[in-house]
Amino acid sequence: MSNNFSDLSVVIVTYKTNLSILEKCLSSIDPSVKIIIIENSSKFINEDQISNKYKNVSIFCSGENIGYGKGNNYGLQKVDTKYALILNPDIVCEKNYFQNIQNYLNDNLDFTIIGSQYLDNETYAPAGFFDSKLKLKDAEYLNELNLSKVDWVVGCSMLLNLKKFKSKSVFDENFFLFFEEFDLCKYLKKNEEKVYSSSKLIVNHFGFQSSTDLTNEIDLIKVRNWHYMWSYFYYHKKNDGYLNALKVSLGKLMRSFFKLILFTLILNKKKRINYLYRFLGLLNSMIGKKSFFRINN
Numbered sequence: 645m646s647n648n649f650s651d652l653s654v655v656i657v658t659y660k661t662n663l664s665i666l667e668k669c670l671s672s673i674d675p676s677v678k679i680i681i682i683e684n685s686s687k688f689i690n691e692d693q694i695s696n697k698y699k700n701v702s703i704f705c706s707g708e709n710i711g712y713g714k715g716n717n718y719g720l721q722k723v724d725t726k727y728a729l730i731l732n733p734d735i736v737c738e739k740n741y742f743q744n745i746q747n748y749l750n751d752n753l754d755f756t757i758i759g760s761q762y763l764d765n766e767t768y769a770p771a772g773f774f775d776s777k778l779k780l781k782d783a784e785y786l787n788e789l790n791l792s793k794v795d796w797v798v799g800c801s802m803l804l805n806l807k808k809f810k811s812k813s814v815f816d817e818n819f820f821l822f823f824e825e826f827d828l829c830k831y832l833k834k835n836e837e838k839v840y841s842s843s844k845l846i847v848n849h850f851g852f853q854s855s856t857d858l859t860n861e862i863d864l865i866k867v868r869n870w871h872y873m874w875s876y877f878y879y880h881k882k883n884d885g886y887l888n889a890l891k892v893s894l895g896k897l898m899r900s901f902f903k904l905i906l907f908t909l910i911l912n913k914k915k916r917i918n919y920l921y922r923f924l925g926l927l928n929s930m931i932g933k934k935s936f937f938r939i940n941n
Contacts, residue, residue: 649677649742651726651749655719659684659709661733663693665850669733670698674742677729678702682719684709709938712799713815713824720804720812732800738763738846745803745845753789756808756837757829759797760845770798771841774830783841791840795833799825801847808837816882820935821871823879830883863939865914866921870937873900873925878935890930897926 654677658666673679679701681688688694688703695701706718716730727749731737741760748758761767771794772780783792802825806812815824829839873896880889900923907916925937 649674649746652729652742652745653678653680653723653725653727654729654731655680655682655716655723656731656733657682657684657712657715657719658688658733660689663690666690666694666733667697668736669731670694670701672735672737672741673700673731675700677742678725680704680719680722682706682715684711684715711817711820711935713819714817717813717815717817720806720814723806723812726806728804728806730799730802730804732849734850735801736848736850737801738848741845741847744842747844748789748803748842751789754838755803755840756805756832757797757839758791758803758845759794759839759841760801760847761841761843763846763848767843767846769841769843770800772796774833780841786840790843792843794839794841796826796829797839797841799828800849801845803845818878818935819875820937821867821875823875827879827882862914862917865918867937867939869918869921870925871935873922874929874935874937877926877929881929893926893930897923897930900926 654673656666656669656679658681660683670679675698677700679698681694681701681703683703683705686705686707688705691703694703702722704718704722706715710718720728729745748755759769759771761769769780769792771792772778773782773795775795780792780794783794785792804814814828816827819827832839876896877889877893880892884892900919904916904919904923907919921937928936
C-alpha cells in the first residue's frame with residue numbers, strides 16, 4: 645500500500661538520458677511522490693512515454709545544458725513541498741527506501757541533509773569528514789535512527805530539509821560538474837547544520853550513465869577530466885583561499901603536463917587526451933576562467 649508523501653518531492657536532472665535507465669529510476673520511486681524532471685537541453689525526447697506512464701512526473705526543459713548544480717537549483721524552484729530528494733537518473737532506490745524516508749519525517753528529525761548508502765555487492769556509505777584524520781567509524785551514531793553524523797555526503801541521492809536553506813538555490817552555479825555537494829556541505833558545516841548518512845536509505849548507483857550524448861568514450865574522458873580538475877581548484881580556492889588552492893594543485897598541474905608529454909611520445913591516445921584535459925581544466929580554473937568546456941553534439 646502506498647503512502648501519501650505530501651511533504652516530499654523528487655528532483656532529477658537529466659541530459660538526453662537513456663530511456664531504459666531513467667525508467668528504472670522512476671519505477672523505483674513510490675508512485676505517490678511528486679517527481680520533477682529537469683531536462684538540461686531544449687527538448688525532452690521521451691516526454692510522451694514518461695508522461696503517459698508516470699502520472700506523478702512533471703517535466704521542464706532548461707533550454708541548454710546548464711550543469712548539475714544549476715539544473716538542480718532550477719528543479720528546486722519548482723518544488724512546493726517541505727522536503728526534496730535529489731536523485732541522479734542512474735539511481736535505483738531499494739525496497740522500503742521511501743517508507744524509511746517517511747519514518748524520518750514522521751519523527752520530526754532535526755536535519756539539513758541525509759545521504760544514502762550504496763549497494764554494490766555490499767553496502768557502503770559515500771560520506772565522511774573534511775578532516776582526513778577522521779574516518780566514518782569515528783562518526784557520532786544515532787543507533788535508534790540508523791544515522792551517522794558526518795561532514796559530507798555525495799549528491800547522487802540526498803534528502804534536503806528545505807526550511808534549513810535561505811533560498812532554493814542551494815548549489816553554487818559556478819560549478820558545472822563535480823564538487824557541488826562537497827561545497828554545499830562545507831558551507832553547512834561552517835554554519836553548524838546537521839548532515840547525516842543513513843544506513844536505512846539504500847540505492848544502486850550505475851555510474852556515469854546519465855547521458856546518451858556521452859556514450860563516446862573519448863568525449864566522456866574529456867568532459868570528466870576537464871570539469872573534475874576545474875572544479876577541484878575552484879572548490880579549494882573558494883573554501884581555502886587562492887594560495888592554499890595553488891598549494892594543493894600545482895603538483896597535479898605539473899604531473900598532468902609531464903604525463904601528457906609522456907603519452908604523446910609513446911602514442912597512447914586515450915591517456916594523452918586524459919592528461920591534456922586534466923591539464924586544461926586545472927589551468928583554466930587557476931587563471932580564473934569560468935567552467936566553460938562543453939561537448940557539442
